[in-house]
Every structure is written in C-alpha cells, then in structure tokens.
Amino acid sequence: MPSFGPLFNATTEDEITKGSLMTLSFESFEIASYESLQAMAKALDLPQVARMAEQNLEEERAMASWLDDNLPLIAKEYVQLALTGHSTKR
Numbered sequence: 134m135p136s137f138g139p140l141f142n143a144t145t146e147d148e149i150t151k152g153s154l155m156t157l158s159f160e161s162f163e164i165a166s167y168e169s170l171q172a173m174a175k176a177l178d179l180p181q182v183a184r185m186a187e188q189n190l191e192e193e194r195a196m197a198s199w200l201d202d203n204l205p206l207i208a209k210e211y212v213q214l215a216l217t218g219h220s221t222k223r
Contacts, residue, residue: 147211154204167189
C-alpha cells in the first residue's frame with residue numbers, strides 16, 4: 134500500500150487534520166477491501182464470509198461518512214486556531 138504520509142505532511146502542519154485525512158484514506162482502502170472480499174465470498178458460495186464482510190463494510194462506511202461530515206469542521210477549526218496564533222500541533 135502506498136504511503137500517504139508525505140502528501141499530508143506537505144499540505145498542513147496540523148496533526149489532527151493530517152490524521153483525519155489519513156484515516157479517511159485508510160477507510161476508503163478498507164471499504165474497497167471488504168467489497169472485494171464480499172464479492173469473492175459470494176462467487177465461492179461462502180455466505181457466512183459474505184455476511185461478515187457486509188458487517189465490516191457497514192462499520193467502515195459509517196466511519197467514512199462521519200469523517201466526510203466532520204472534515205470541513207476540523208479544517209475550519211484548524212484555520213481559526215492558526216489565525217489566532219494558537220498551536221495546531223498535538
């Protein structure tokens with residue numbers, strides 16, 4: 134899997150924003166992995182594995198949705214902190 138760290142380190146100094154962006158990227162990777170696993174399980178007539186993949190997919194999609202909804206708020210808070218001279222590092 135490619136490393137996204139250098140990309141995020143170049144775009145912002147804010148650790149929380151970088152962590153959130155990297156988490157969303159990883160959630161996308163996990164969603165694609167579980168979708169592939171589910172498709173393979175169905176093709177191999179393994180319904181229990183397909184159900185387990187679906188359960189994990191629901192969790193990963195929920196987290197990705199939460200991140201989608203909250204990343205703009207996280208970015209806005211970062212800007213407000215940076216503009217007022219507050220530290221945006223951990």
